[in-house]
Amino acid sequence: MNIEEKLKAAILLALPENLSKKVRLEDILLEKPKLKNFGDFSTNLAMLKQHLVSEDFANPRELAESIVEQFNQENSDIEASVAGPGFINFRLNDRRFWQIFAGLATKEDELFPQNTQSQKVIVEYSSPNIAKPFSIGHLRSTIIGDAVANLYQAMGYQVFRDNHLGDWGTQFGKQIVAIKKWGDEEAIAKSDNPVAELVKLYVKFHQEAEQDEQLNDEARLWFKKLEQGNSEARRLWQKCIDWSLTEFSKIYQRLGVKFSENDGRGFGESFFEAMLSDLIKQLMKEDFVKEGEGGAKLIFYENDQYPPLMIQKADGATLYATRDLAADKWRLEQERYQGKNGEHPIIINEVGSEQSLYFQQLYRAEELLGWYQKNERIHLKHGLYRFVDGKMSTRKGQVIWLNEVLDKAQAKAQDLSGDEETAKVLSIAALKWNDLKRNSQLSVKFDWDEILNLQGNSGPYMLYAYARAKSILRKAKEQGIKVQQTSDTQQLSDAQQLTDAHLLVEPLEKEIIQLLANFQKIVKQSQQELNPALLCKHLYSLAKEFNSFYNKYQILQDSSGEEALLRRDFRLQLVAQVSFIIKIGLKILGIETLERL
Ligand code: ARG
Numbered sequence: 001m002n003i004e005e006k007l008k009a010a011i012l013l014a015l016p017e018n019l020s021k022k023v024r025l026e027d028i029l030l031e032k033p034k035l036k037n038f039g040d041f042s043t044n045l046a047m048l049k050q051h052l053v054s055e056d057f058a059n060p061r062e063l064a065e066s067i068v069e070q071f072n073q074e075n076s077d078i079e080a081s082v083a084g085p086g087f088i089n090f091r092l093n094d095r096r097f098w099q100i101f102a103g104l105a106t107k108e109d110e111l112f113p114q115n116t117q118s119q120k121v122i123v124e125y126s127s128p129n130i131a132k133p134f135s136i137g138h139l140r141s142t143i144i145g146d147a148v149a150n151l152y153q154a155m156g157y158q159v160f161r162d163n164h165l166g167d168w169g170t171q172f173g174k175q176i177v178a179i180k181k182w183g184d185e186e187a188i189a190k191s192d193n194p195v196a197e198l199v200k201l202y203v204k205f206h207q208e209a210e211q212d213e214q215l216n217d218e219a220r221l222w223f224k225k226l227e228q229g230n231s232e233a234r235r236l237w238q239k240c241i242d243w244s245l246t247e248f249s250k251i252y253q254r255l256g257v258k259f260s261e262n263d264g265r266g267f268g269e270s271f272f273e274a275m276l277s278d279l280i281k282q283l284m285k286e287d288f289v290k291e292g293e294g295g296a297k298l299i300f301y302e303n304d305q306y307p308p309l310m311i312q313k314a315d316g317a318t319l320y321a322t323r324d325l326a327a328d329k330w331r332l333e334q335e336r337y338q339g340k341n342g343e344h345p346i347i348i349n350e351v352g353s354e355q356s357l358y359f360q361q362l363y364r365a366e367e368l369l370g371w372y373q374k375n376e377r378i379h380l381k382h383g384l385y386r387f388v389d390g391k392m393s394t395r396k397g398q399v400i401w402l403n404e405v406l407d408k409a410q411a412k413a414q415d416l417s418g419d420e421e422t423a424k425v426l427s428i429a430a431l432k433w434n435d436l437k438r439n440s441q442l443s444v445k446f447d448w449d450e451i452l453n454l455q456g457n458s459g460p461y462m463l464y465a466y467a468r469a470k471s472i473l474r475k476a477k478e479q480g481i482k483v484q485q486t487s488d489t490q491q492l493s494d495a496q497q498l499t500d501a502h503l504l505v506e507p508l509e510k511e512i513i514q515l516l517a518n519f520q521k522i523v524k525q526s527q528q529e530l531n532p533a534l535l536c537k538h539l540y541s542l543a544k545e546f547n548s549f550y551n552k553y554q555i556l557q558d559s560s561g562e563e564a565l566l567r568r569d570f571r572l573q574l575v576a577q578v579s580f581i582i583k584i585g586l587k588i589l590g591i592e593t594l595e596r597l
Contacts, residue, residue: 002517002518002520002521003092003096003100003514003517004030004041004518004521005025007030007041007090008025008028008030009025010071010075011028011043011045011067011071011088012025012028013074014067014071014074015070016056016063016066022051023051027045028043029043029045030042030043031043031044033083033089038083038089039079039089039090039091040090040092040514041089041090042083042087042088042089042090043087044087045067045088046060046061046064046067047060047064047085047086047087059085059086060086061082061085061086064082064086064087064088065082067080067088068080068082068088071088076093077092077095077096078091078092078093078096079091092510094499094503094505095499097505097509097513098495098496098498098505099495100513100517101495101498101570101573101574102498103495103517104513104516104517104577105520106580111519111520111584112154112520112523112584114153115156117156117157117158118339118340118341118343119339119340119343119344119345120157120158120159120160120336120337120339120343120346121149121157121158121159121160121345121346121347121348122159122160122162122331122337122345122346123145123148123149123152123159123160123161123162123348123350124145124162124163124164124266124347124348124349124350125141125144125145125148125163125350126138126141126142126145126163126252126266127141127163127164127165127166127266127351128166128244129167130165130166130240130244130268131171131175131195131198131199131202131240131244132166132199132244133195133196133199133400133402134195134247134402135402136400136402136405136446137352137382137385138402139402139405139431140352140385140440140444141350141352141382142252142255142257143255143431143432143436143590144350144380144382144435144436144440144532145161145350145380146161146255146257147436147532147589147590148348148350148380148530148532149161150587150588150589150590151523151526151527151530151532151588152527154588155523155524155527159260160261160336161258161259161260161261161266162260162262162266163259163261163265163266164267164268164269164324164327164349165265165268165269165270166268166269166320167241167269167270168268168270168323169269169319169320170219170220172222172226172237172240173218173219173223173226174202174205174206174209174216174219175198175205175236175237175240176219176223176226176233176236176237177205177218177222178202178205179201179236179240180236182201182204183201185239188243189239189243193401193403194244194247195243195244196399198244199399205219223317227273245265247403251402251403251406254403254406254424255590256428256590256592257590267327269320269323269327271327272323272327272330273323275326276318276322276323279322279325279326279329280297280311280318283297283299283325283369284297286369288300288301288368289311292310294314295314296310296312296314297311298310298311299311299361299365301361301364305364306357306361307357307361309321309361309362309365311325321358321361321362325365325366328366328371328372328377329371331345331347332344332371332372344372344373345376346375346377346378347372347376347378348378348530349377349379350382351379351382352381352382352383352384353381353382353383353441355381356381359377362377363377363379378530380440380530381440381441382440382441383441383442384444385443386444386445405431406427406428406431408448409430409448409451410423410427411423412427412448413427413460416452416454416460417597422597425463425592425593425594426459426460426463426594426597428459428592429459429460429462429463429586429591430451430452430458430460431451431459432459432589432590432591433451433457433458433459433462433536433591434446434450434451434458434459436532436533436535436536436589437457437533437536437540439531440531440532440533457536457540459591461540462539462540462543462582462586462591463591463593463594463597464597465546465547465578466579466582466586466593466594467593467594467596467597468546468547468550469546469550469575469576469578469582470579470595470596472550472555472572472575473572473575473576473579475556479556481556481568483569483572483573483576497566498566498570501562501563503563503567508548508549508552509549509571509574511545512542512546512549512574515538515541515545516542516581518538519538519542519581519585522534522535522538523535523585523588532588535585535588535589536589539581539586539589542578542581542582543582546578549574553571555568555571555572556568556572
């Protein structure tokens with residue numbers, strides 16, 4: 001039980017009898033008092049009107065006074081008091097803080113025991129398209145999806161990380177025609193950016209096709225050949241995949257992102273191709289799947305809740321949706337995705353919000369088919385990037401090459417740090433934090449000054465706070481002081497010893513202890529709300545308080561006397577805890593730390 005839960009339980013025990021029957025633990029809301037010297041927690045419980053009705057109290061303040069009196073009789077570690085018209089404030093005494101401090105976890109698996117959940121989770125993210133640029137939208141998907149997968153893993157879920165590559169579809173007919181007519185395979189293979197060459201060819205195809213209708217027929221023919229397994233078609237298609245994946249894997253490597261499925265490559269759309277004709281046959285047996293005009297096949301929704309979803313075109317071609325349906329059906333059939341008690345997996349698709357309607361159609365279809373229930377399918381959406389820097393603006397037709405964005409971030413970070421390895425880590429931290437620090441559904445302002453700002457809410461700020469903490473610990477070690485290091489077995493200071501020494505806890509220390517103690521709860525909440533921004537916010541508060549603490553106190557100053565030593569050791573342990581939590585927190589967000597900066 002964390003401190004807030006303990007406090008709620010104690011409040012419940014202090015309620016007048018009538019009330020204690022009606023109020024449940026979850027009805028009690030604890031907040032931070034607006035002013036710090038009002039205490040550590042506050043509740044408006046006594047001010048909720050319904051509580052007065054059957055009680056013998058004339059007004060909220062009277063009720064609050066009664067609760068406070070009872071509470072203070074029963075608790076010696078926390079002091080309650082009434083404020084204003086009936087707020088109750090609670091102040092933890094120092095002994096309580098020492099206890100919380102001494103009870104902090106010092107090992108990662110204490111905070112996050114692995115594989116405790118029976119249900120499993122598939123997080124599908126990134127999912128760029130073959131022979132197309134890896135877009136900024138795919139970058140967002142990669143960063144957010146990876147963080148959410150980490151959050152689930154931290155909370156004890158077995159997580160499968162999938163990449164639904166766009167590697168199938170009629171566009172490959174056009175791409176093949178373009179390569180054959182105007183392309184030079186050798187030159188593409190040798191170029192710095194083969195995907196850029198493929199994009200150029202694809203654009204050329206569309207320009208030429210405006211003059212020459214026949215090209216489209218040729219493209220359809222080549223896609224047919226591809227579907228039928230024609231070796232030339234397959235060979236060129238495979239080339240497109242290889243060239244693109246070489247490019248994409250450079251990006252994943254720089255971002256430090258890995259997938260677990262299909263040998264790390266992810267199950268792309270083409271993997272499901274062989275299942276499509278059977279799937280369509282099966283779907284046609286349902287009465288909500290019908291043939292439309294001209295012979296296209298569509299899923300229709302009750303009361304036209306959504307527009308119909310096409311699963312096969314009139315010419316027999318399948319679509320994006322057909323392959324998503326096949327993927328999700330296949331996932332249901334794989335033993336390893338099933339929960340320990342036979343639950344279906346939870347499937348999370350991290351895809352831009354522009355595909356909202358599509359995913360609603362898809363999920364509803366999967367419900368109608370009896371495959372998944374509502375809570376088993378989640379569209380984790382993200383908004384757009386807005387570029388502040390004119391040069392990087394997405395003017396019509398202008399492609400942003402992600403490797404160039406990463407290079408630019410790195411060059412800018414190098415101005416801050418000077419050294420190349422550091423700049424790599426710093427720049428990726430900056431980009432990821434910029435993306436994760438706000439609700440992912442909002443669009444992101446892409447502003448280099450904000451992203452790399454050392455003073456503000458930025459990735460580099462977080463890394464500097466961590467490195468600062470580590471440098472204090474190194475100095476202590478050099479001076480021969482033994483400091484509890486994370487993940488070793490040594491215990492934190494004994495709460496009793498600190499209490500007996502009558503050491504007072506300073507307000508900043510209280511703040512930090514509470515932030516440390518709440519970390520696990522925040523990670524859980526971030527996972528439940530699929531919102532890494534909550535974790536960012538918490539870590540940022542911790543880093544800020546730590547920086548104030550670091551600036552205010554000479555932690556390693558010469559200390560003589562038992563009390564000074566006790567305090568110094570406590571503070572060093574606090575610093576070790578801060579570095580431990582920042583490191584794990586950033587790791588969950590997919591951000592690497594640096595020991596020195
Ligand atoms: N390749 C798609 C795109 O770039 C995203 C795929 C998302 N995942 C899915 N299961 N549909 O728009």
